[in-house]
Amino acid sequence: MVEQLPADTGTRLLLTPNRSLSWHGNVRVWLALVALSMIVVSGMSLAGAWLVLPFAGLELAALAAALYVTARHCQQKEVLTLSADTIRLEKGIDRKDSEWEWPRQTARIDIHTPRHPWTTPKLSLRHHTRDVSLAPFLNHEDVTILIGILEEQGVQLQKRAPPTMAWF
Incomplete structure (x- = not known):
């Protein structure tokens, strides 16, 4: 610009x-993905696939790091x-x-x-x-x-x- x-x-x-998004917009998108992921992961862990929990946490942490780096670069x-x-x-x-x-x-x-x-x-x-x-x-x-x-x-x-x- x-x-x-x-x-x-x-x-x-x-x-x-x-x-395209402010920092607060990026945080809102991440929180929405956390909420969606927790719904899916809690259903899967109740069905007996509890091993999904740490991988979902790693995925959300990697996404948070990528959003931070991109927002900082912008x-x-x-x-x-x-x-x-x-x-x-x-x-x-x-x-x-x-x-x-x-x-x-x-x-x-x-x-x-x-x-x-x-x-x-x-x-x-x-x-x-x-x-x-x-x-x-x-x-x-x-x-x-x-x-x-x-x-x-x-x-x-x-x-x-x-x-x-x-x-x-």
């Missing part, structure tokens, strides 16, 4: 992955600030974990065009030999919106074709 934030000077963009954020003389990229989940700030004249955005038209192009912020990936979680529509905003702001964009490979 690409969202413009208010900024004193220049443009500030908040880049986040699309989320909380990552990137803030791209474009001022008159600098480009700043900040990355993090709950707080800012890393930050890059480069002069606008020598920094550029590389657009790595994919081999297949259905694949999302990858973006990277480049300054001399340093290359930082830019919002790898964005979908095709969001990348198109971001490229349009960057073009409006006059940021240097460079398209890079995929490397040619011989298949034999």
Whole structure:
């Protein structure tokens, strides 16, 4: 998701992955599956198949871990600030974990065009030999919106074709 934030000077963009459910929604889905599983498991254990209980618990624990990891991954954020003389990229989940700030004249955005038209192009912020990936979680529509905003702001964009490979 690409969202413009208010900024004193220049443009500030908040880049986040699309989320279908909030954390509370994920917890509700998990609790519904726990309730359904307990109904089935209690019926089976009353029928004499009590060994199903620990495996149902392991399955629910694995599902909870997977939901947590996925929800945590969907909380990552990137803030791209474009001022008159600098480009700043900040990355993090709950707080800012890393930050890059480069002069606008020598920094550029590389657009790595994919081999297949259905694949999302990858973006990277480049300054001399340093290359930082830019919002790898964005979908095709969001990348198109971001490229349009960057073009409006006059940021240097460079398209890079995929490397040619011989298949034999």
